[in-house]
Amino acid sequence: MEFAAVTGDKIKPGFSFEPSASPWKVTARAAAMIESDIQNENLAKARAVLKSLDLKAKDSAEVLRPVSGHNSSILLPCEGADGQPYLLKYFVPPTESRFYPPGVKVEDYARREGAFYRFLDSTDPGRVLLPAPRTILIDPVDPPRWILLEWINQAVGPAEEVLGMDHVFELISKLQSFSLEMFFGRRDFPLNHWSVVSYLERVRMMYDPVLKVIGDKRWRQSLEFFEEAMRWIETQEPTLVHGDFTEQNILIDEDGRPFLLDFERIGFGNKDHDIAWLWIHSERPQTWKKSLMQRFFANRYGSDRIKAEWGIRSALVYLATRRLRFGVLMHGEKDAAAARNLGLLDAALVGGMDLFPA
Ligand SMILES: Nc1ncnc2c1ncn2[C@@H]1O[C@H](COP(=O)(O)OP(=O)(O)OP(=O)(O)O)[C@@H](O)[C@H]1O
Numbered sequence: 001m002e003f004a005a006v007t008g009d010k011i012k013p014g015f016s017f018e019p020s021a022s023p024w025k026v027t028a029r030a031a032a033m034i035e036s037d038i039q040n041e042n043l044a045k046a047r048a049v050l051k052s053l054d055l056k057a058k059d060s061a062e063v064l065r066p067v068s069g070h071n072s073s074i075l076l077p078c079e080g081a082d083g084q085p086y087l088l089k090y091f092v093p094p095t096e097s098r099f100y101p102p103g104v105k106v107e108d109y110a111r112r113e114g115a116f117y118r119f120l121d122s123t124d125p126g127r128v129l130l131p132a133p134r135t136i137l138i139d140p141v142d143p144p145r146w147i148l149l150e151w152i153n154q155a156v157g158p159a160e161e162v163l164g165m166d167h168v169f170e171l172i173s174k175l176q177s178f179s180l181e182m183f184f185g186r187r188d189f190p191l192n193h194w195s196v197v198s199y200l201e202r203v204r205m206m207y208d209p210v211l212k213v214i215g216d217k218r219w220r221q222s223l224e225f226f227e228e229a230m231r232w233i234e235t236q237e238p239t240l241v242h243g244d245f246t247e248q249n250i251l252i253d254e255d256g257r258p259f260l261l262d263f264e265r266i267g268f269g270n271k272d273h274d275i276a277w278l279w280i281h282s283e284r285p286q287t288w289k290k291s292l293m294q295r296f297f298a299n300r301y302g303s304d305r306i307k308a309e310w311g312i313r314s315a316l317v318y319l320a321t322r323r324l325r326f327g328v329l330m331h332g333e334k335d336a337a338a339a340r341n342l343g344l345l346d347a348a349l350v351g352g353m354d355l356f357p358a
């Protein structure tokens with residue numbers, strides 16, 4: 001069995017790791033052992049960081065999620081001598097078994113998050129413009145190996161009750177209120193590009209793995225789609241884009257205030273990227289998702305509406321293609337999600353009432 005198939009099969013939709021195209025093969029057992037050694041080693045390193053900072057791991061150290069998961073970080077809730085709670089986010093260095101979307105430099109994930117928190121610390125230390133955890137410390141090396149964040153007490157209760165549409169729109173509007181000029185010229189800040197041009201570039205890089213599953217005709221349709229999309233939205237001002245705007249990266253505190261987390265994919269470009277991402281990744285009932293879109297489109301008329309549709313469709317064509325590539329690399333022709341992702345791709349290519357019911 002290919003190593004990647006052992007390490008990556010629990011990946012949730014939209015998760016950034018993708019399977020390895022690497023030809024080297026090991027047995028499943030050996031792979032699992034290597035994986036768990038790596039996990040233990042990283043956990044030990046994360047704990048050593050806590051120790052060096054004079055922090056104590058909390059008993060609930062593994063409540064956030066199991067350390068053995070296939071995540072890009074280890075999260076250790078901890079506290080200072082005075083009992084003040086914090087969260088250590090320790091970036092897990094990528095292993096050979098993991099493969100990222102084309103064009104990605106893995107060390108940039110941690111670099112981007114560190115740079116964004118530094119940006120917030122200098123422009124919005126009180127987190128007034130953008131509610132996000134305060135940074136206590138950032139590892140000074142490049143890329144940072146860890147960041148220490150303010151601990152935010154989450155509201156209790158199911159996400160459906162705690163996190164509402166108002167929160168979603170509030171965070172997007174706050175993100176988009178930043179002027180991009182504030183970011184340009186900052187060194188060591190590899191902002192992601194989320195524009196239509198960059199979707200197209202990335203999709204082109206996926207040609208080899210996806211061609212067989214999507215076929216010639218759809219491939220050409222996709223390229224034509226992006227050409228047309230560019231014509232519609234090239235005049236739109238690019239905005240700040242979170243890049244992984246999902247419910248998991250929004251935290252509601254005990255007072256019902258929303259916080260945005262996880263800035264590893266932050267960048268700029270298509271202003272409708274984030275809402276498209278949340279909409280597609282949400283596992284809530286269709287009725288909720290439909291009303292989210294109705295609210296999004298409520299005050300968009302005429303060419304505003306058309307542009308917003310092109311913006312959302314562009315993000316979805318990119319996402320569907322990326323998922324299909326992932327499926328091929330991971331499962332070859334047996335990708336169980338292929339039909340669903342082809343459905344998404346087709347719906348996004350065509351647009352109209354099927355995708356955006358009234
Ligand atoms: N400052 C914080 N206070 C409390 N909980 C937090 C804080 N930061 C993150 N969390 C919790 O930890 C989870 C993971 O954090 P984050 O998304 O930053 O890590 P990640 O490794 O990038 O995650 P993933 O790879 O799963 O997206 C969040 O969904 C949230 O529940």
Ligand SMILES: [Mg+2]
Nearest residue numbers: 248249261262
């Ligand atoms: Mg996250």
